[in-house]
Amino acid sequence: MIERLVAEGRVRITDPDDDEVAEWRRVVNYAKRHGLEPAGKRIEKVPYGGSGLELFLAEGPHPNARSQRPKESQGLVPVPVRLGNLHPMVAALKDDGSRLVMPSALRRRSLLLLQGLAAEAVRRGYEVSKARSSFFPREGGVDVAVDGFAYTVTVRQEFTDPERSARLAVELAHGLTGRPGRWRDRKSRTLEEAMGVILGEIEARAVEDARRREDEQQARAEREVRWQAAKEVAKEQAVREQLAQVLRGEAECWQEAAVLSACCTALEGRIGELDGAVDESALDSARRWLDWAKGYARSIDPLSRLPEMPHTREPTPEELKPYLKGWSPFGPERRG
Numbered sequence: 001m002i003e004r005l006v007a008e009g010r011v012r013i014t015d016p017d018d019d020e021v022a023e024w025r026r027v028v029n030y031a032k033r034h035g036l037e038p039a040g041k042r043i044e045k046v047p048y049g050g051s052g053l054e055l056f057l058a059e060g061p062h063p064n065a066r067s068q069r070p071k072e073s074q075g076l077v078p079v080p081v082r083l084g085n086l087h088p089m090v091a092a093l094k095d096d097g098s099r100l101v102m103p104s105a106l107r108r109r110s111l112l113l114l115q116g117l118a119a120e121a122v123r124r125g126y127e128v129s130k131a132r133s134s135f136f137p138r139e140g141g142v143d144v145a146v147d148g149f150a151y152t153v154t155v156r157q158e159f160t161d162p163e164r165s166a167r168l169a170v171e172l173a174h175g176l177t178g179r180p181g182r183w184r185d186r187k188s189r190t191l192e193e194a195m196g197v198i199l200g201e202i203e204a205r206a207v208e209d210a211r212r213r214e215d216e217q218q219a220r221a222e223r224e225v226r227w228q229a230a231k232e233v234a235k236e237q238a239v240r241e242q243l244a245q246v247l248r249g250e251a252e253c254w255q256e257a258a259v260l261s262a263c264c265t266a267l268e269g270r271i272g273e274l275d276g277a278v279d280e281s282a283l284d285s286a287r288r289w290l291d292w293a294k295g296y297a298r299s300i301d302p303l304s305r306l307p308e309m310p311h312t313r314e315p316t317p318e319e320l321k322p323y324l325k326g327w328s329p330f331g332p333e334r335r336g
Contacts, residue, residue, distance in 0.1 A: 005043070010056040021053060021222065028055065029215060045218055047225040077195035079116035083108065087118040089128055089142045100140040102157040106168060110155040113170065114142055117153060117195050124199075133173055144199070146206035153198065158184060170198060172205075179205065220332070227332035234323035238315035246310040250302040257301035264294050 004011055013024065028043050030036075037043055041057045086094065090111055093099050100107045118128045127145040133152045141154035152173040159167060169184045170191055180201060183194045271286050298304045317329035328334035 005055060005057050010054060012052060012054045014052045016053055021219075021226075024053060024055070025215065025219060029211075032211060045222070047222055053222060076193060077116050077120040077199055079112055079192040079195060080119075081112070083111055083115070086111075086115055087122065087128055087142075089130055090115045090118055092130070093140045093142075096140075098137060100155070101137040103166075106157055106166065110140060110168060113155055113168075113191055113195065114140070114153070116192070117144070117199060118142055120195070120199060121202075144202050146203055147210055149206050149209045151202045151205060153202075170194070172198065172201060223332045227327055230324055230327045231320065231329070234320045234327075234329075235315055237323040238319045239312045241319070242312050242315075243310055250307065253300045253302050257297045257304075260293065260297035261301075264290060264297060267293065 013020065016024070025045070028045060031043060038057065044056055044058045046054050046056075083094065093114065094111050100110050102110070121128050121144045127150075129143045129145065129150070131141045131143045131152045131154070132150070133141070133154070136156070138160070139154050139156040141152055143150045143152050145151075154171045154173065156169055156171065157167075158169040167185060168191060169182060171183075172181045183191060183198060185191055267286070267290050271283060271290065275283060320329040
């Protein structure tokens with residue numbers, strides 16, 4: 001697909017069904033996630049021709065420029081050595097005896113790690129708030145929100161047995177498949193040195209989530225366009241059916257009027273044949289019946305006067321359903 005976009009500039013898919021749209025969206029998302037977009041360009045999707053889809057290469061980085069994947073040059077996050085001037089959320093954890101239940105030295109280190117992370121997050125313009133997740137007693141953490149996406153960072157005592165009780169672990173909740181979500185002290189890097197990586201991972205996830213949100217919004221917009229297009233076609237067909245019903249009714253009346261007119265002609269001939277051969281009162285009665293029959297035949301004949309274009313009305317949801325091809329008449333997110 002990338003080769004085709006580079007060669008042609010645009011790829012247009014006319015009248016795709018939901019499965020085709022979903023498959024194209026998966027292809028585009030895969031290309032974005034795995035860095036397959038050409039350098040300096042990004043893949044964009046827009047509606048095309050009502051229910052169609054157009055893919056093209058746009059210049060420049062993704063619109064969420066503020067949340068572009070962090071670079072390795074961001075450096076270390078300063079972790080303080082004293083518990084002073086704490087962020088309100090870290091101060092609340094410090095005062096909560098039911099959280100971070102562990103040896104005092106580990107508890108102090110946990111608070112220092114969270115303070116370093118919180119201070120740097122605030123410096124970068126992010127929001128730090130009380131964690132929404134529940135914790136075990138030996139855990140504690142905060143939520144870091146980037147571009148409206150909140151991520152829970154937890155510090156916990158990794159083990160409770162005496163031989164390994166001095167180790168801490170930092171976890172980033174709701175890790176995505178294939179993304180790191182847990183850090184611990186290593187010979188080559190302490191947790192203090194890993195805080196920059198952890199904050200960078202939060203920023204990277206925000207990029208993924210922002211793209212996912214944009215893709216979902218675009219998918220909803222594309223679905224809305226296809227639904228509106230399908231609804232317009234269904235409306236035309238439903239109105240056509242209204243007119244067809246009027247026409248069928250007129251045709252039935254015309255056929256009936258033709259039969260009745262033929263009957264009147266035959267009756268008129270029969271009266272002529274019997275003139276003078278039957279009682280005059282009987283002929284008079286027959287003539288009166290003939291006059292009424294002719295008038296009735298004319299009254300139901302739609303061609304006895306110039307027909308007008310019938311008035312139509314807005315089709316009801318039930319009248320639209322047969323023509324919506326699986327769409328609901330009530331909205332794009334519902335199925336018929």
